[in-house]
Amino acid sequence: MIALVSRRLGALRTAPSMREVALSSFGARLLGVLLAFLFNVMLARLLGAEAAGLFFLALSVVLVAEAVGRFGLEHSLVRFVSAAYTQQDWGGVAGVWRHALRMGVSASIMMALLIAFLAAPAANQVFGKPELQSLLLTLSAAIVPLALTKLYAAALRGTQRILIYQLLQNALPFVLVIALLVPLDMQFGKTHGAALSYVAGWMMALGVGWWSWSVVMESVPVAQPAFERERLLASCVPMLAVTLSALLLTQMPMLFIGIWADAQEVAIFNAAVRVALLGAFLLHSMVSIFLPKLSELIAAGRLADLKRVSKQSIMLAALCVIPLWGAVLLFPASMLAPFGEEFRQGGEVLMVVFTGQMLFGIFGIGGELLLMGGYEHLARRISFMSLLLCFAACLLLVPGHRAMGAAVAISLASVGHAAMCLFHVRRHFGFWLVPSFTFTGSAK
Helix, strand or coil, X not given: CHHHHHHHHHHHHCCCCHHHHHHXXXXXXXXXXXXXXXXXXXXXXXXXXXXXXXXXXXXXXXXXHHHHHHCCHHHHHHHHXXXXXXXXCHHHHXXXXXXXXXXXXXXXXXXXXXXXXXXXXXXXXXXXXCCHHHHHHHHHHHHHHHHXXXXXXXXXXXXXCXXXXXXXXXXXXXXXXXXXXXXXXXXXXXXXXXXXXXXXXXXXXXXXXXXXXXXXXXCCCCCCCCCCHHHHHHHHHHHHHHHHHHHHHHHHHHHHHHHHCCHHHHHHHHHHHHHHHHHHHHHHHHHHCCHHHXXXXXXXXXXXXXXXXXXXXXXXXXXHHXXXXXXXXXXXXXXXXXHCHHHHHHHHHHHHHHHHHHHHHHXXXXXXXHHHCCCHHHHXXXXXXXXXXXXXXXXHHHHHHHHHXXXXXXXXXXXXXXXXXXXXXXXXXXXXXXXXXXCCHHHC
């Protein structure tokens, strides 16, 4: 037993090989996606559509508040911790982490208190669902452990502990939440027990994050923290806007449904999104195989090869996802059956959401090309424009069409995002990613 523990501690202190990193990272991400899906299925079957919808509506509010509480710090942590760790600037590592931890604790506590304070007016005046108040109060306690666990994960990523980063970010919290779900449901009632299991699971994950970071820091020399707080603020504030726009693109339709429809519609839409995310993960995994090669071609300026490899990745992604896409279009109600019989009526919603996600995933490599080509400002602008499109579509469609309106809104935003990326790839790299477009000269 002692030898086993020593090996595990040694794994945290030393960075694994690149091959091990890639395999373990993919495995942890896949496990996290599957566990998140399982958690949603279990919750839907335990609570039923109406109560599950209330839970997911409250969780959407909490996730947005938690993203604000993180303050965009996770991206800055990866950047600055990685740079300092590589240069063996231990004072820089300690300084970045000290400022990030203080800012993260302060901001997340403020957001937790704000959600708790606004729980009653939000439940009664905004959403018109008084039973939502207790869920908002309970789940607000998850904001601090959620935010801090992700900050610990980001810091560990900066020290090249990719496996523990992926486990903390994706898999471990859901393992703990699922393990606690049934016992706490039996003890405190289904809805309240589910909320408590979510809070407790993330608190336990935070403990693992704290322990993992402590092990890493014990392996480096002690140094006086030395890092300018202003540098961290200058980096994290712009990233907060990017993080929020990405999160709101998925959570905004749920919030609009919560305002204009009953909780059952929220649950049906959430189930459709969860099924679509499984397909999106498959697509992203296929496309990510090509990313190192694409980055190399961009750096070398080999645009003809870049065009060829990019289109190959799109064709591979399309071929891999067409069977699943066809199954969803042919048997949408059956795809939602694992959530319970009440969810089968959301088949048409699933078809729309899944189609939007598939089109976004197939052509999403355009966004990757812009990022690798140094056009981060364009990628941010496209994200904000997609968010505005989603907001406008939700405002127009959700009041009259509820979950279906939200499905159309998020699909329009996803397809619009992909289309804007395709346009800018054509503009800056000289070729269309869509095979049917042919041009003379550099566009060929």
